Amino acid sequence: MRFRDVEEASLRVAERRKSDEFAIPISRLSDIENKGVVPPIFRLYTLSAIYRLDFAELLQWYGVDLAQLPADVAALPIERTHMVGFPTPEHGSAVFPLALDPGIDTSKTTYLSRLIQRWGTLPLMLLTGLDPKNHRYAFVGTEDWTMYPILQPGALVQIDETRRRVVNHGWSNEFERPIYFLEHRDGYICSWCAVVDDKLMVVPHPASEVAPRLFALDGVDVIGQVSGIATRWDLGVRRRTRS
DSSP: OHHHHHHHHHHHHHHHTTOOOOOOOOHHHHHHHHHHOOHHHHHHHHHHHHHHOOHHHHHHHHHHHGGHHHHHHHOOOOSOOOOOOOOOOOOEEEEEEEETTTTTTTTTTGGGGEEEEEEEEEGGGGGOOTEEEEEEEEEOOOOOOOTTTEEEEOEEEEETTOSOOSSSSOOTTTTTSSOEEETTTEEEEEEEEETTEEEEEOOOGGGGGGOOEEEEEEEEEEEEEEEEEEEOOHHHHHHHHHH
């Protein structure tokens, strides 16, 4: 399209929107094309309409990726509980496991990162704050009550592999005490821990009614410390019903 064609089309958009902010004079078009001038949001909208461009994609040309908005929000915490006004996700994609080992037993605690067979992308805008290739994830078995009620059976946990050294002190309450994800000969455990002489003690939550366990230090692998939890809250009722 010629500059004159774009200018005339922009005037029609401005007339429809009842604002001269949407109009783009020829001189401004020349500056945008030849001098790298960034158009204001109204003219960006007009260009999107004239050239039949996806507005979100057009924003990306200027370094504004709407798919990164939730991740940026997560990096700017607000102390008070608040609503989040994101619309239904339509743009962007998130890295997500598309295929898992079909032999997963969800009743047992599982190291998910070892069972993911194929990574892919899904248009799930709210998941872009996750970094699944650089973190590790595990699933707490639906019959694993080791850390109940702090850590519910069926929870998805994120594991920080940089924190593998078990510490015996440094917290003031049970919510600050680090939870570790361990691999041993018979499977996995997600629990508090303590090093006693040459042993590693797995310390369940007192309310779990699960007995502590002792392992030789060379017989267990500390994969990392739990740094995030996605959980549900209805399983405690089911446990009391069954017992």
